Amino acid sequence: MLCKPSELSIPDMKTAYQVGWKAPVDKRKALASHLNMRQVLEEQGIQVIDYSEYLSATELKLNDQLINRCYVRDLAGVVRKQVITGRPAISMRLPEYDQAHQVMQSWFNPDRFFTPNGTKGATLEFGDVSILNRDAIVINVGKRTSIGAIESIKQAIFDAGFSEIAVIDLPRHDDTMHLDFNFNVMAANLVVAKSFLRFFPLRVICREHTRYAMFEDYMRYHGYEVHALSSYDTIPDINFLNINPETILISQQANTARVLDHPKLKQKKVIKVDVTELEKGGGGIRCMTLPLRRREIS
Numbered sequence: 001m002l003c004k005p006s007e008l009s010i011p012d013m014k015t016a017y018q019v020g021w022k023a024p025v026d027k028r029k030a031l032a033s034h035l036n037m038r039q040v041l042e043e044q045g046i047q048v049i050d051y052s053e054y055l056s057a058t059e060l061k062l063n064d065q066l067i068n069r070c071y072v073r074d075l076a077g078v079v080r081k082q083v084i085t086g087r088p089a090i091s092m093r094l095p096e097y098d099q100a101h102q103v104m105q106s107w108f109n110p111d112r113f114f115t116p117n118g119t120k121g122a123t124l125e126f127g128d129v130s131i132l133n134r135d136a137i138v139i140n141v142g143k144r145t146s147i148g149a150i151e152s153i154k155q156a157i158f159d160a161g162f163s164e165i166a167v168i169d170l171p172r173h174d175d176t177m178h179l180d181f182n183f184n185v186m187a188a189n190l191v192v193a194k195s196f197l198r199f200f201p202l203r204v205i206c207r208e209h210t211r212y213a214m215f216e217d218y219m220r221y222h223g224y225e226v227h228a229l230s231s232y233d234t235i236p237d238i239n240f241l242n243i244n245p246e247t248i249l250i251s252q253q254a255n256t257a258r259v260l261d262h263p264k265l266k267q268k269k270v271i272k273v274d275v276t277e278l279e280k281g282g283g284g285i286r287c288m289t290l291p292l293r294r295r296e297i298s
């Protein structure tokens with residue numbers, strides 16, 4: 001699932017600063033980048049849906065003006081066959097979460113669509129969630145996602161067949177905001193992470209008990225080597241999308257010589273796409289894509 005960028009341009013640096021963006025944005029350039037990314041995904045055999053195309057004219061009038069609407073990753077997540085809806089930590093994103101959830105709800109069977117009954121203040125943005133394998137899911141409770149939200153989705157995750165929820169608590173800075181600014185899966189046996197994650201313990205919640213594990217030990221336990229980066233350009237380098245197990249879709253701005261410099265990535269097919277204008281809003285390709293259905297791998 002995607003959503004085209006807003007109909008509003010961000011005219012200058014002062015405005016960009018006030019809305020939490022890095023730079024002014026030209027809506028025409030943003031749309032062109034989006035359509036280009038959409039085309040690449042379709043060429044790769046992915047069925048693409050833009051939720052805004054399912055909104056009524058009145059709803060669209062509002063949606064068109066929501067500057068963060070292209071960052072659909074945060075809205076919801078699919079764990080196995082279960083859709084779980086998110087809840088934003090910043091109120092300017094509330095309308096788009098609501099609208100997208102309403103559209104999505106009409107696509108899925110009610111027993112596959114779970115809206116956690118968020119206890120007060122519980123927030124859950126799916127840029128903070130990463131599925132490691134059939135057993136384990138990693139969630140960052142940092143700047144955007146709260147520990148209370150984990151309580152409300154824990155049972156749904158276990159019911160979906162997972163046995164571990166590994167909770168990390170990353171620094172609450174802009175460049176470490178979501179898990180996917182710091183960490184991403186690169187291959188069946190490789191994850192990329194900013195090197196500072198090495199110092200963080202994870203709280204691993206299981207059905208019956210809780211244990212602690214250091215980040216790298218935990219990854220190793222699940223068969224992943226950590227490709228640790230000590231220098232990086234956060235969004236383009238780390239916020240890429242795995243289109244399928246063989247192919248990575250990454251920003252043109254990414255330093256691929258650095259990010260993809262690993263023996264386990266020699267066979268990887270890498271597709272670069274120019275999303276520079278869209279990255280100015282503080283999100284990258286992963287943030288701009290919400291995978292709903294994935295191919296089962298053996």
Ligand SMILES: NC(=[NH2+])NCCC[C@H](N)C(=O)O
Nearest residue numbers: 071073127178281282283287
């Ligand atoms: N999954 C992500 N990293 N999303 C980034 C969202 C950025 C957006 N400007 C926000 O503040 O919410």
